[in-house]
Amino acid sequence: MKENKELSIQNVTKIFSQRILLTKEEFKAVDDVTLEISLDPPEIFGLVGESGSGKSTLANILLQIIYPEFGKIYLNSKNIANFEITEFMKYIQPIFQDPFDSFDPMKKTDLFIYETIKNFNIAKERPAIESLINESLKNVGLDYKTVKGKYPHEFSGGQLQRIAVARALVVHPLLLVADEPVSMLDASLRISIVNLFKELKEKHNLSVLYITHDLSTAYYISDRMGVMLRGNLVEIGNAKEILDKPLHPYTQFLKEAVLEPDPDKKKITLEESEEQRMTVISEYQQRGCKFVNRCPKATDICKEKEPGYYSIKSRKVKCFLYENFK
Numbered sequence: 389m390k391e392n393k394e395l396s397i398q399n400v401t402k403i404f405s406q407r408i409l410l411t412k413e414e415f416k417a418v419d420d421v422t423l424e425i426s427l428d429p430p431e432i433f434g435l436v437g438e439s440g441s442g443k444s445t446l447a448n449i450l451l452q453i454i455y456p457e458f459g460k461i462y463l464n465s466k467n468i469a470n471f472e473i474t475e476f477m478k479y480i481q482p483i484f485q486d487p488f489d490s491f492d493p494m495k496k497t498d499l500f501i502y503e504t505i506k507n508f509n510i511a512k513e514r515p516a517i518e519s520l521i522n523e524s525l526k527n528v529g530l531d532y533k534t535v536k537g538k539y540p541h542e543f544s545g546g547q548l549q550r551i552a553v554a555r556a557l558v559v560h561p562l563l564l565v566a567d568e569p570v571s572m573l574d575a576s577l578r579i580s581i582v583n584l585f586k587e588l589k590e591k592h593n594l595s596v597l598y599i600t601h602d603l604s605t606a607y608y609i610s611d612r613m614g615v616m617l618r619g620n621l622v623e624i625g626n627a628k629e630i631l632d633k634p635l636h637p638y639t640q641f642l643k644e645a646v647l648e649p650d651p652d653k654k655k656i657t658l659e660e661s662e663e664q665r666m667t668v669i670s671e672y673q674q675r676g677c678k679f680v681n682r683c684p685k686a687t688d689i690c691k692e693k694e695p696g697y698y699s700i701k702s703r704k705v706k707c708f709l710y711e712n713f714k
């Protein structure tokens with residue numbers, strides 16, 4: 389049997405319950421998501437969507453931090469639930485939003501890489517470990533001499549995020565799950581980290597799941613892209629094609645929101661008020677399309693029935709507008 393070199397996410401659903409005023413409401417934070425990320429050849433897959441659309445929940449499921457109620461995930465055709473966790477983490481490594489959270493402030497940063505090498509049994513003797521640290525730092529554009537013996541606070545956010553990537557690289561993963569990896573960094577540093585992901589893909593065959601609400605960096609680095617709306621993937625395809633000509637009304641809404649120059653009129657918010665949270669939950673629980681209440685193109689069927697996926701060339705769109713589209 390031919391082995392697929394991919395991470396295959398099949399019909400994954402995660403249910404949470406949240407207390408809203410006096411009641412407890414269940415909702416599907418990730419709702420029947422199916423998606424493949426190629427590992428060979430490597431690809432950068434951008435996962436975009438506004439705050440609360442389920443991106444981090446999906447990332448946490450992929451990293452086996454939380455477990456889905458339904459669905460299965462296969463890494464190179466093997467169910468990830470059947471991996472021993474250290475073996476699994478050799479293949480998939482996380483990169484978090486705030487690089488300062490990835491490090492113990494009381495511990496020298498190179499020691500963190502050192503311990504990863506030891507814990508994963510990649511090398512045992514100090515000279516071999518030091519040479520691996522040197523190599524991994526070089527791969528992220530840093531010099532071991534400038535890192536050695538220093539504590540996290542002695543680095544900028546951008547440098548520290550590079551060191552976090554270097555630590556992930558020592559296990560030679562196939563995929564980085566990078567959840568908002570540049571959103572805490574100064575705008576001037578963002579592009580250099582984003583370029584680093586591109587370089588790692590090209591030079592080290594590393595795939596990246598790049599999770600962001602920032603469409604411009606997603607456009608810049610992603611090969612393919614998925615757009616998340618209240619737990620559903622509503623549009624999947626080539627990233628440039630999607631953002632040049634979004635088909636799903638929600639993707640069109642996201643693009644317009646980004647182009648809106650007046651920050652007060654921007655429709656995408658990161659901070660959720662209680663009122664917004666309630667709207668979010670009710671949209672998650674919406675019976676038909678989850679964008680129906682905000683969609684300018686909605687018709688009666690969108691309220692009653694969940695749309696399937698319709699294919700337009702290599703793109704898949706979860707919207708009735710494309711049901712009979714040729």
Ligand SMILES: Nc1ncnc2c1ncn2[C@@H]1O[C@H](COP(=O)(O)OP(=O)(O)OP(=O)(O)O)[C@@H](O)[C@H]1O
Pocket residue numbers: 404405406417437438439440441442443444445446601658668669
């Ligand atoms: N452990 C949890 N228990 C209950 N609800 C949760 C839990 N984690 C996340 N949620 C809720 O699930 C929904 C999806 O959250 P998630 O963090 O996955 O969204 P997101 O797209 O990553 O948003 P952001 O960009 O703000 O991180 C939100 O309504 C969130 O409040």
